[in-house]
Amino acid sequence: MNLSIAIHGAKQYLYHRGSRTENQGWQSLEGFYPTLEVIGVRISGVYSGSLDELREDVRPNLPWADQHFAERVSGIPYNPPPSHVNWPFAKKENKTFIEGEKFSHTYPERIWGGPGGTLSDVVNLLKKDINTRQAFLPIWFPEDTGNTNGVRVPCTLGYQFLVREGKMTVIYSIRSCDVFRHLRDDVYMAARLGIWMSDQLGLDRMDGSLIMDIGSLHCFVHEGKNLLNAKY
Numbered sequence: 001m002n003l004s005i006a007i008h009g010a011k012q013y014l015y016h017r018g019s020r021t022e023n024q025g026w027q028s029l030e031g032f033y034p035t036l037e038v039i040g041v042r043i044s045g046v047y048s049g050s051l052d053e054l055r056e057d058v059r060p061n062l063p064w065a066d067q068h069f070a071e072r073v074s075g076i077p078y079n080p081p082p083s084h085v086n087w088p089f090a091k092k093e094n095k096t097f098i099e100g101e102k103f104s105h106t107y108p109e110r111i112w113g114g115p116g117g118t119l120s121d122v123v124n125l126l127k128k129d130i131n132t133r134q135a136f137l138p139i140w141f142p143e144d145t146g147n148t149n150g151v152r153v154p155c156t157l158g159y160q161f162l163v164r165e166g167k168m169t170v171i172y173s174i175r176s177c178d179v180f181r182h183l184r185d186d187v188y189m190a191a192r193l194g195i196w197m198s199d200q201l202g203l204d205r206m207d208g209s210l211i212m213d214i215g216s217l218h219c220f221v222h223e224g225k226n227l228l229n230a231k232y
Contacts, residue, residue: 077113104151
């Protein structure tokens, strides 16, 4: 199954099976934000061909998605990442998430500034043992547990990389995902990370699989009518 079909299936599932949930706050914004939500969604598919075909299949927000992915694999723990000014949603609200001159967290910061290791450590582990089951990149850190600091915490839990018979599988765990603002970009970033990792290991870069497990897939209630619209 290609990834666009899996994304469409998840949107249909949310449309037909979603329940209204009253959320107190949204991405650290105060107030009540009723959402349409389904719990425990899996998106599974393959990526093959070229990067242009992946972009056409998944339809991420370009050029921002490519700019931000480059920051994620740059080796620099950007905070804030330069691309944040180009994010196509809620640019004005970005100021809400910055304390001083930094965000509470960023993906480049978590990927390259982790106290227990970085993405390069995961690469080196796979180079030593290509069949390891330990190649996991955490984005959720211990200090996020319970959110005792009352800040915005990562949606992503982490990425596991499994190589079998020369093919990469990325297992991507995410606690929360907005179907309109984040889903396509999150799928694209995870597939791109699998391609990047395959490059580091000398594998076929465009022959891999993605399994994305989502704790809560949701949208605002008033947006539910758009779930079956191919435009979205």
